[in-house]
Amino acid sequence: MxxxxxxxxxxxxxxxxxxxxxxxxxxxxxxxxxxxxxxxxxxxxxxxxxxxxxxxxxxxxxxxGASGLAAKAAGTMTYDEALALQTLRRFSTWRIPTLVAETLSPLFDVAAKRLATVNNQHERRYRKWIDKIEVETGSFALQYPEVDSDIFAMVSQALFNEQKLEIVYQPRTKVDNTEAKVVHPLGLVEVGGLVYLVAAMPRHPNPAMYRLDRLVRATMLPESFAQPRGFRLSEYVREQRHFDFMVEGVIDLRLRFRNGAGNHLLEAPLSDDQQVRQGDDTLEVRGTVLLSQRLRWWLRAFGPNVEVLAPERLRSELAAEAMALAGIYAGR
CATH class of the missing domain: 1.10.10 (Arc Repressor Mutant, subunit A)
Structure with missing residues (x-):
């Protein structure tokens, strides 16, 4: 098919x-x-x-239709199934499910037609339900670069079959690169709207990350490869925190929030060992976290409503940034 x-x-x-x-x-x-x-x-x-x-x-x-499924489903799809498919199509905001769901596009079309043909008030509720739900991201919305669907399909196929992949990758520092390299695909990870291929390379001890939108060519090779001993994608992402960017080690972080800026941490802790102390207009939070660029981005987003109490090195770094920023605005 x-x-x-x-x-x-x-x-x-x-x-x-x-x-x-x-x-x-x-x-x-x-x-x-x-x-x-x-x-x-x-x-x-x-x-x-x-x-x-x-x-x-x-x-x-x-x-x-998708392998003929849509043609077969046209006469048998229930309103519940049509509603489920339309909900998936509309609210699949993550990039990987959206790319995968492209293969189901004909089924989505059948679902839309099914919901468009209603015969009574009960069936009309299904059609109206989709307009009663909205999803909004919690961060500033950026227009992320598109991932070529053919490249995504080839990468996925090589990942599924555990076969070597030849890619041409153009990083920001080498946008005119045409040299191909052979990698061993280990997993796909989505981070804030960007999709990365985690892959190993022969004679390299550690896997590397490749943004899929920066791949200009991907070809699955007939040769298979052996999975790295002990590698687990979940550990690579959640425990080793490679996607936190430039991880520098564990720190004992102490913060003081003002004006309610950190109140969400009472329900969504920043660490397993988080401790909090509330004042009249402040919230002090302490926890063990990894120092990384992502942590710095998160702290900067609070502006003057957060103060780093410890560690001293991070406090001094952000204080210097604040002074430099104040100098920029004062010199306007």
């Missing part, structure tokens, strides 16, 4: 040998042409594909 043209998009059908040729590119052990022909005929009987006879040759394309 992945190699067949889509009738719903008006794509031209391809012959059986062409289908076989595309499978040979994708699969390490492709079936023979006769097997492909037999499978296509079975799919034709199941109404998953359409066929055009051109002389003695047969040309194929899949019916409109």
């Amino acid at each position: 992945q190699v067949l043209p889509d009738a719903g998009k008006g794509e031209e059908p391809i012959s059986t040998p062409d289908v076989h040729g595309k499978l040979c590119v994708r699969l390490l052990d492709p079936p023979v042409v006769k097997t492909v022909q037999r499978r296509l005929e079975e799919m034709l009987r199941d109404s998953l594909v359409v066929m055009e006879q051109r002389g003695r040759a047969k040309y194929w394309r899949k019916v409109a």
